[in-house]
Amino acid sequence: AxxxxxxxxxxxxxxxxxxxxxxxYDTSESDYYLFWYKQPPSRQMILVIRQEAxxxxxxxxxxxxxxxxxxxxxxxxxxxxxxxxDAAMYFCAYRSGDAGNMLTFGGGTRLMVxx
Amino acid sequence: EPxxxxxxxxxxxxxxQEVILRCVPISNHLYFxxxxxxxxxxxxxLVSFYNNEISEKSEIFDDQxxxxxxxxxxxxxxxxxxxxxDSAMYFCASSFRAGxxxxxxxxxxxxxxxx
Numbered sequence: 089a090x091x092x093x094x095x096x097x098x099x100x101x102x103x104x105x106x107x108x109x110x111x112x113y114d115t116s117e118s119d120y121y122l123f124w125y126k127q128p129p130s131r132q133m134i135l136v137i138r139q140e141a142x143x144x145x146x147x148x149x150x151x152x153x154x155x156x157x158x159x160x161x162x163x164x165x166x167x168x169x170x171x172x173x174d175a176a177m178y179f180c181a182y183r184s185g186d187a188g189n190m191l192t193f194g195g196g197t198r199l200m201v202x203x
Numbered sequence: 204e205p206x207x208x209x210x211x212x213x214x215x216x217x218x219x220q221e222v223i224l225r226c227v228p229i230s231n232h233l234y235f236x237x238x239x240x241x242x243x244x245x246x247x248x249l250v251s252f253y254n255n256e257i258s259e260k261s262e263i264f265d266d267q268x269x270x271x272x273x274x275x276x277x278x279x280x281x282x283x284x285x286x287x288x289d290s291a292m293y294f295c296a297s298s299f300r301a302g303x304x305x306x307x308x309x310x311x312x313x314x315x316x317x318x
Binding site: 193 | 207259312
């Protein structure tokens with residue numbers, strides 16, 4: 089079974105600075121998908137960014153980018169020019185490319201942004 | 204932007220009672236899911252539903268749980284006889300395809316408290 093680990097329960101960043109959230113996963117599959125979801129307080133989870141394992145190029149969405157290291161099974165999220173609205177719980181998630189469409193989540197990282 | 208709507212936002216129920224959690228997925232989505240998050244723990248997959256039948260379920264989704272799409276718009280999760288350990292945040296999600304290219308859209312969750 090796949091597992092996803094987020095080793096940082098909490099992180100804080102100064103507004104306008106850059107922060108990196110870590111995620112590692114364990115799988116024996118070669119085809120899979122990785123996601124970062126953001127969950128603001130009392131709000132639904134929103135997809136931030138997605139990475140297909142077969143793509144070598146790291147995904148980027150505006151201020152959000154990932155560092156996908158397939159061999160190391162690492163999928164970190166970098167947030168540049170942090171804004172107060174980035175404060176949220178961030179979840180890393182894994183989806184198999186072959187077996188089913190369920191998501192396996194990490195434990196989450198709470199990001200605080202200081203003004 | 205289309206949303207997944209969950210009602211109620213918070214439900215308190217007596218142990219042993221039946222409870223139905225309701226979700227309205229995005230109208231053109233074809234795949235539907237329930238996840239739960241016990242306080243302080245990871246978000247866990249419960250079940251996925253496609254073409255009016257369960258396509259995948261986890262070990263958590265035992266005989267006490269059932270899902271239904273009664274009228275083509277709602278997607279419900281029923282817990283037949285609630286236990287204290289069923290207290291959790293329950294998230295509904297939907298996707299147009301199997302969540303790969305377009306991700307999953309989550310609702311804001313229903314907090315279930317079993318007393």
